[in-house]
Amino acid sequence: MRSSIQLRTLNYALVVAEEGSFLRAARRVGIDHTALSRRIRDLEYAMGTTIFHRHARGVGPTPAGERFLDRLRSVLLELDNTLTLARTGIKNEQQRLSIGSNGLILAGRALDAIIEFGKCHPNVTVSLIEGSHPEPGAALGGTEVDVTVTSSSRSNGGPFELMLWKETLAVVVASNHSLASRPVIEWLELGQETLLVRRGEAFLLADAIGNGVQLPAIVEHHVTAGILLRLVGNGLGVALIHDGDANSVPDGAVCRKLRIGGKPIRISSFARWRPDNANPALTVFITFLRDRYWS
16 A cells, blocks of 8 residues: 555645645645545545545544544654755765746846855855746756746746745936936836847746736847847847846946836746756755745
């Protein structure tokens, strides 16, 4: 029987007990509620006992189920302690972590967080990979992405996603641009401008700004942020950055506040990863983000 019961199913049973509902538990763990109910029934069949009473208001543990769940919590806690000891034993070994991102996010607080992580965990070698939409598990440049740090206006709502922070967008224009003298620029004033973006950022901006807001003419460049801002300084267009990166603007360009209807444009940052990734460095990184940046 032991080989037929998955650890994930045991964890699901605990979530069902905590939520008192298959539907709420399924939303929390990110699977279909009928599939979750079937998993619990298979677990009950394998054990030869009923763990949960089903009723109109949800579910609740049977007396036998209560005893089983109490013991299960103790066993899983002991397992977690064992895994912690195992990780401690390899903490001095050099590990590798691949972090993917869309173009805009590797500025602002995300880059600061990655740098801070590297300082706190020198035994983890971090590789940064940019792409239009690098998904966890995808192979970019011959390297599998362990985790993505990405910007979006929407959450996936899954258990393997962490909302980190929100940042405000600013606009960069040439120093001699007619808008350069304005401390605040309205989005509608960019309607006749050429917006310079890096690969993948057009999709990001449309997602972050929201439906019904018109984007100006966009020209995509496969270059670094530094080169893109130099193009702006030479009058070839305007660009958007996080307002926290205003000090990175080169000579010949200025950074100004950006508003839509008088309100700032704020975008959320998320970390996303696959549940079947066994890289121990990924666990260290997610724990680091959760402890310091989880919002």
